[in-house]
Amino acid sequence: MLEKTYEPGAVEARISADWLKANAFAAGAGAKPGAETYTIVIPPPNVTGSLHIGHALNNTIQDILIRFNRMLKKDVLWQPGMDHAGIATQMIVERQLMERQQPRRREMGREKFVERIWEWKGESGGAIMNQLKRLGASADFSRERFTMGDNGAADDQMVRAVTKVFVELHKRGLIYRAKRSVNWHPGLETAISDLEVENIEIKGHMWHLRYPLADGVTYQFPIAYDEEGKPTEWETRDYIIVATTRPETMLGDSGVAVHPDDPRYASLVGKFVTLPLVGRRIPIVADEYADPALGTGAVKVTPAHDFNDFEVGVRNNLEQINVFTTDGSIVSAEAIPAAYRGMDRFVARKAIVADLTALAEEDPTRGLDHIEDKKIMVPHDEKSKLVVIEPFLTDQWWVKADVLAQPAMASVREGRMKLVPQQYENTYFAWLENIRPRCISRQLWWGHQIPARYGPDNEPFVAYDEAEAQALADAHYGQPTPIKRDEDVLDTWFSSALWPFSTPGWPDETPELKRYYPTSVLVTGFDIIFFWVARMMMMGLEFLEEEPFHTVYMHAPVRDEKGQKMSKTKGNVIDPLVLIEQYGADATRFTLAAMAAQGRDIRLAINRVEGYRNFVTKIWNAARFLRNERVPPRRGLRSQGQQAPAQSLDRRRHRAALPPSPGALLITSSTKPPTPPMTSSGAPSATGLSNSPSPSSTARTKQPRPKPAPPPHGRSIRS
RNA sequence: GGGAGUAUAGCUCAGCGGGAGAGCAUUCGCUUCACACGCGAAGGGUCACAAGUUCAAUCCUUGUUACUCCCA
Numbered sequence: 001m002l003e004k005t006y007e008p009g010a011v012e013a014r015i016s017a018d019w020l021k022a023n024a025f026a027a028g029a030g031a032k033p034g035a036e037t038y039t040i041v042i043p044p045p046n047v048t049g050s051l052h053i054g055h056a057l058n059n060t061i062q063d064i065l066i067r068f069n070r071m072l073k074k075d076v077l078w079q080p081g082m083d084h085a086g087i088a089t090q091m092i093v094e095r096q097l098m099e100r101q102q103p104r105r106r107e108m109g110r111e112k113f114v115e116r117i118w119e120w121k122g123e124s125g126g127a128i129m130n131q132l133k134r135l136g137a138s139a140d141f142s143r144e145r146f147t148m149g150d151n152g153a154a155d156d157q158m159v160r161a162v163t164k165v166f167v168e169l170h171k172r173g174l175i176y177r178a179k180r181s182v183n184w185h186p187g188l189e190t191a192i193s194d195l196e197v198e199n200i201e202i203k204g205h206m207w208h209l210r211y212p213l214a215d216g217v218t219y220q221f222p223i224a225y226d227e228e229g230k231p232t233e234w235e236t237r238d239y240i241i242v243a244t245t246r247p248e249t250m251l252g253d254s255g256v257a258v259h260p261d262d263p264r265y266a267s268l269v270g271k272f273v274t275l276p277l278v279g280r281r282i283p284i285v286a287d288e289y290a291d292p293a294l295g296t297g298a299v300k301v302t303p304a305h306d307f308n309d310f311e312v313g314v315r316n317n318l319e320q321i322n323v324f325t326t327d328g329s330i331v332s333a334e335a336i337p338a339a340y341r342g343m344d345r346f347v348a349r350k351a352i353v354a355d356l357t358a359l360a361e362e363d364p365t366r367g368l369d370h371i372e373d374k375k376i377m378v379p380h381d382e383k384s385k386l387v388v389i390e391p392f393l394t395d396q397w398w399v400k401a402d403v404l405a406q407p408a409m410a411s412v413r414e415g416r417m418k419l420v421p422q423q424y425e426n427t428y429f430a431w432l433e434n435i436r437p438r439c440i441s442r443q444l445w446w447g448h449q450i451p452a453r454y455g456p457d458n459e460p461f462v463a464y465d466e467a468e469a470q471a472l473a474d475a476h477y478g479q480p481t482p483i484k485r486d487e488d489v490l491d492t493w494f495s496s497a498l499w500p501f502s503t504p505g506w507p508d509e510t511p512e513l514k515r516y517y518p519t520s521v522l523v524t525g526f527d528i529i530f531f532w533v534a535r536m537m538m539m540g541l542e543f544l545e546e547e548p549f550h551t552v553y554m555h556a557p558v559r560d561e562k563g564q565k566m567s568k569t570k571g572n573v574i575d576p577l578v579l580i581e582q583y584g585a586d587a588t589r590f591t592l593a594a595m596a597a598q599g600r601d602i603r604l605a606i607n608r609v610e611g612y613r614n615f616v617t618k619i620w621n622a623a624r625f626l627r628n629e630r631v632p633p634r635r636g637l638r639s640q641g642q643q644a645p646a647q648s649l650d651r652r653r654h655r656a657a658l659p660p661s662p663g664a665l666l667i668t669s670s671t672k673p674p675t676p677p678m679t680s681s682g683a684p685s686a687t688g689l690s691n692s693p694s695p696s697s698t699a700r701t702k703q704p705r706p707k708p709a710p711p712p713h714g715r716s717i718r719s
Numbered sequence: 720g721g722g723a724g725u726a727u728a729g730c731u732c733a734g735c736g737g738g739a740g741a742g743c744a745u746u747c748g749c750u751u752c753a754c755a756c757g758c759g760a761a762g763g764g765u766c767a768c769a770a771g772u773u774c775a776a777u778c779c780u781u782g783u784u785a786c787u788c789c790c791a
Contacts, residue, residue: 005756199791377791423723427789430722434790526789557788583756594742595732601724601787605731607743614756615742621754 006620008584016133025138027516031075038069039077039519041500042139043532044147046085047121048092051131053558053566053604054525056576057596059137060589061555062523066138069520077516078138079503081145082126086492087188088383089125090446093117110445110487117446118151131577136585145503147495148448154465161502162448162495163464165543170462174400175440177452177460181310182439184392185381186328186345190443191396193491194436195531197379197389204376206295207247208369209356210239211256214272214281221264240265240273240284241369243295245376246305247356248349250275251336252323253282255301257312260286262297276367277337277355285316304393322393326443345390395458397441397450397488404538405432411537417547424526424554431530440491447489454484497535500548519549526554558592558602574604587613 023029040062045055062078070076093116094105105113129144149158169175182191213219218238222231242256253275258265269286289312290299303313303320313320325331330348332341339355340348359367381387409432411417412425419425441450452462453469455477463469466485473483495502500519504512518540524533533552540548559565560572567573579588590612595602 004754421724426722430790559787597733603731605743608731610756611742614754617754617756621757623753625753627753 004621004624006584006617008586008616009581012134012136012580012585016136019138020133020141023142025078025140026142027077027140027512028075030070030073032073035073035075037077037515037520038066038072038074039079039516040066040521040523041079041503041519042081043522043524043528044081044083044145044496044499045128046088047082047125047128047146048085048088049128051128051135051576053574053576053592055128055132056135056579056588057555057558057592057602058523058525059132059135060592061553061596063135063137063589064593065521065523070138075515077143077512078140079143079145079516079519080129080132080137080139080141081499081503082129082147083492083496084121084146084148084447086442086444086447086489087190087192089117089121090444091188093120093446096120105445113445114152121146134577134580134585136589143503147492147499147502152448157505157508158495158502159448161498161506162490163451164507165494165498165539166451166490167462167464168543169399174403175397175462176400177395177397179393179395180398180437180439181304181307181391181393182396183379184326184390184394185387186324186326186390187381187384187387188444189326191392191394191439191441192381192389193439193493196382198382198385199377200380200385201375202378204245204374204378206243206245206372206374206376207353207356208241208243208296208372209247209250209276209300210241210360210366210369211273211276211300212239212366213237213268214274217268217271219265219267237365239365240268240298241296242298242300243372244300245374246302246349247352248330248345249302249305249323250300250352251278251330251340251348252302252304252321253278253280253300254303254313254319254321255282255316256284256298257287257290257301257316258284258298259288259290259292262290262292264292265298276359277352278335280335283316283318285312285318287312287316305391307391310391310393320393324390324392326392328390396439397452397490398437399440401435401438401538404542405435405534407541408432408534408537411541411547416550417537418551419529420551420553424529427526428529428534432534440494441486441488442491443487444489447492448495450486450488450490452486454486455481460486493531493535496532497539498543500536500540501544506543517544517548518546521551521553522549523553523555525557527557529554555596556601558604560604574606579609583609583613584616586616590615 019025042062043058045051049055066076066078090105093113096102097104097108097116108116129141132139133141145158147158149156152159154160154163166175183194183197184190185192216238218236220234221237222233223235224231224233226232240256244250256273258269260269265284268284271284272281273284274280275282284298285301289308290297301309301312301316301318303310303318304322305324310320312318321335323330323333323336324345328345330336330340330343330345340351343351353368356368360369361367379389379391381389409429412419412428419428451464451469452460453466453473454460455473459473459476461469461472461476461483463472469483473481498506500522501513501517504510504516506513506517522533522536536548540546557565558574560574564572576588587609591604591609592602594612595604595608
């Protein structure tokens, strides 16, 4: 007997298992011969991740498109897989080692540690794929891919793909090595990208510091103005005041900049100041970066620890003095006063402010002038929002993203790739037009190791393999020379940018690549237009000379009922797996799909899910009605050794709530027609249906329907 | 500072150049043999505000206000 209320848990699990067993989601399943292809690559979730409500929406939309096109008998591939998520994964395993009091990363050594991560990946990584199955996603799970490949070995196809892209781009001059300021994460001790930095406004201070002029130089500084802004009063100064939000970086100052048109300081350009506490003699330079209206109009220049200062330094030929170690403490270098060496950066700030204050108490024309409260933007680690990111001067690998961006922009401009909704084209262009060279190397161990080797003088040799690099090096030095592999790995997004063509087998010319590239549509949230969409465009156009997709459908973010972002700290997270548990995958997905209108964030209200759960039950009961539970045919059926009709009905109900797939049809083909044939009395005939083991039953012949295609084989689900 | 979006019933949202809608909530009536996660009915909105275009505006245009998001 069917329950009055639909209990999704058991039914969905079984149907899902049947689908998978029948290979219903395999690429091309149920396709007409010669059918056109329909491909979607899943935005690969992090291997460390678990299904959140955004994934549920994202994959529901993909599933709708995929199942619809499968019903049209197209050759459909929904390519699933996961991203190796460099930083996040390495952190998880490191934390695990710490918790278990096992040898740490550096004690283990690289090889062991990476092995350990692969182990973790095998054991607990990728739970999200099972969660996707639970969601009902009809991806071809037999083709699951991983951005690091199967084992990360050099001959692995994913690794070969990444290597080829790197080597080729290097050959074309689009990848190069350079010492530049990067966003440095002092906790993880690696470079991160601009996009992984979030500027957070905090209540900070501007410290106004007096830098004494060297060589006895003095000048007249205006201290009073008339109504027209003309100075009326001056005082003689032998110092210049600079303002900074980061006093500790003064240890690395190598200049003071004033605006070339600023009359107040005109006489000082070319003169020198003596850096307080340090004693270094540094020049005063004229540079338009100094804004006369801001602060005192004079700025200290720290090329090694500020992006703008770096540029000023290059323009004015100033020294780059690094004051920090990779973990954010003060270096123990000769240029640094002994008192500050080894101090944490924030401790050093306090110490330096204290020392400058003491200096001012001794002599009112020296040291700290005053402190101003000011809201300032401070770069933070976008994930934790806790760690302050440090502009840091290091040797890194860079991509000339501005060059690669041109075809990617042209494609959208010329309508070869459409963003839906269209307004995101503005965002896309705005970002690509201002794109800067992108740092792609990361000081991690988990990831695609950079295919570069170095000679004894750090000359890089980029090649497909060790032998080729060795040959390059030997040729360069004119004799056999030892080379060393680059320790760093590539940013995770470097490999995910290749996803649409790496998954079907590139750089090999596989039938899959030929068949399933380009993909039909990309479904994603707008938040990764830059991270992912734009980069896939660049790489696809560069290496396959065709867009990886011609349409990108961007869906809204899912928020809570009040429109707030879901976050653990706010405690308003709605876990899709809990929803599925409680209301069923159908109700959950129906809700998300129904609410996924364009141009409006989804405010997920539980009572909507409840409403659709009720709707699912309604369909369930409609099926009960059709089966006419009042008439008890089952006793007879059972005595004939036949299965109760419940199972087939389950499936029918499920198909009603979910778009059928060829797989579903395949499994349930013998239960056609979907509605029981009616007897002449008009009452549903349970016996008529249930007694018929195949579609060519008496029930059907009694009341012929428009002839459906005969099932491919006489297989009955009851068998 | 630059850009984008949204504003429709108590709530969450569809809709659309010519009749203002759904679900939930509310109220009332139903132990109707598929379903109370139900059935039947009712109340409830100056479609944010202002101007314009139009025979006609919730819808198109412009402006205003409020909120949200992205970039600096």
